[in-house]
Amino acid sequence: MTASKSTTGVRSGAGRRARTAGKTTLTMTTFFVGPDQTLPKGSAGFKVELPGTASQLLTRSRRHMKALLQGYGDAIVKSRAAGRPVSFRVEVDPEGETVVTAVEEAIAARETVQAAAAPDAELTAALAAARERGRLRAAEILGGDDMLSAKDFAKMLGTTRVTVNAKRQSGQILGLDGAKRGFRFPVWQLDAEGRPYCELAALHERLGAPWAVYRFLVQPHGELDGLTGCEALERGKVQAALEAAESIGRDFR
Structure with a gap:
């Protein structure tokens, strides 16, 4: 990678083909040039205008630019091979240090999760x-003589x-909601008096919903x-009943 003194624009051009261990690879060269400058003869590329500060930071570190371009190139290859979009993540700290993670098949992973959740x-x-069955059972309960x-x-x-x-809303009275019958109140929730x-x-408070209390x-x-x-309350085992309700309520939180 070759960097010029001007840092107000970026151009990327293709270089030569090279053979390595029997494989043909394409070597890329990136040129950093100003908006009024041109690429070397025989180079093809494109121009990207960048803010001055960003351009200066890019030209200072070939390593950062190489990592970014490598990640982008890997994503293109992966996407074409998979036939679907892929993604990669670039993290940059305030000092300009750049970390490019491995290509992640985000779309495929999301589709897998959605399929599993279907x-x-x-x-x-x-x-x-x-x-x-629950609706029918509730209707049967609410239609009882009690x-x-x-x-x-x-x-x-x-x-x-x-x-x-008002007492039902505050929990001082047990009232069960029936869609057709309105609220129904068990007569056995009354004490001896x-x-x-x-x-x-x-x-x-411990069990949450009226049907859970029921x-x-x-x-x-x-x-x-x-x-x-109810039998525990009738026999005065109030503390034991409250502790049992606390245990049940804790299990369902």
């Missing part, structure tokens, strides 16, 4: 069936629907010696 037809059908409307639950508590919904268990807010209250748990969450 949902399988059988899996999609299985998930849809599971969601439908589920009250906000109006009826408010009447049982001696309060208003507005208060019931006819008031919602005061631990419901803590259960919502499952905790109706399903038996090994941590509670086989009792359901």
Whole structure:
């Protein structure tokens, strides 16, 4: 590579062909010339205008320019051989040190990831069936005799629907959302005195969603010696119930 004194433009031209170990290679020569200068006779190339500072930095280091051109050339060869776009990365620090990474087949890699992430037809059908079963089961639960409307639950508590919904939103009352029936409130969430268990807010905090609280209250748990969450609250095992809910909630975070 030959550099001239002028550094305001860059031209690249082709050099000679050489034979190495029986192989023919093309030797390239890059000329750094000013905008009003011309390439040596017999050279073909193109001109790229660069800011003065960038041009000066390029002309100072043949090594940096060589690495850049080599990476670009490798990318062209790789792209033509693969029949698709490829990429390479150039990192430059404030001192002008340049690092050109190996050619990466970014497009191919992305397509591979997308193909792997594409949902399988059988899996999609299985998930849809599971969601439908869940929807039907939820409708069955919400249609049970132990589920009250906000109006009826408010009447049982001696309060208003507005208060019931406010307490539901704060987690002080368990309300389950039904798409067609609206919110339904399990009657068994009331303690012996006819008031919602005061631990419901803590259960919502630990378990997150109302349906998760519902499952905790109706399903038996090994941590509670086989009792359901509701049975544990009825028997005064409040701390054990809260610890079990904390463990379950932590497992799903």
